[in-house]
Amino acid sequence: MDREVIIPEEMREIVDRAGYAPAVKVGATIYVVGQVGRTRDLQVIQDPREQFKAMWENLRIVLAAANCNFDDIVEMTSYHVEMSKHMDVFRTAKNEIVPKGTYAWTRIGVSELAHPGLLAEVKCVAVKR
Template identity: 85%
Template sequence: MDREIIIPDEMQEIVSRAGYAPAVKVGDTIYVVGQVGRTKDLKIIHDPLEQFRAMWDNLRIVLEAAHCTFDDIVEMTSYHVEMSKHMDVFRTVKNEVFPNGTYAWTRIGVSELAHQGLLAEVKCVAVKR
């Protein structure tokens, strides 16, 4: 089966800097790498609410480049620094963009993410309908 590399225009800089694809499509399945809350010029957003909004927006950008939406996500894993401190805000923002009860979700608490100041990272698998 052929693989299609998904690189939204907005994410060219991260691809050239970090060397990985934001998503890979195999058949009708899209594997999206961890998305975080930072600006297009890769600056970390320090306000938790705005960081989480940017994270979901970055995920939306990748999904749209693969011709998918949040409704196509079947499995999601989120990684959290200080999970208990930020989960209420995280869940509030998640519920603004995701339909409830339509995907499998695993939450994992971690001591740190790739860059200091990041509070959460989310990766997912979507199946294009």
């Protein structure tokens, strides 16, 4: 089966710096690595609401580079620092962009993420229809 590495132009720096691809497409399935709320130059956004909005936008960018959108997501996992403190804001930001009830979703509380200040990370699997 064909395997295609997905690297949106906006995310070239993460590949150069961290050495991994934002997504890999195998057949009609797209595996998207954890996306977080940071700027294009990899700076963590401090405001929780803005960080979560940027995280969803970064996920949208990766999906679009694979010719997919949020409707193509079949499974999603999110990781949260201080989950109970930020879940309402996280969910509000998610509901503004991601369709409800169209994917399986697991939420996991963690003590920390890759960089100080990150509050959430989301990864997913999408299937291009």
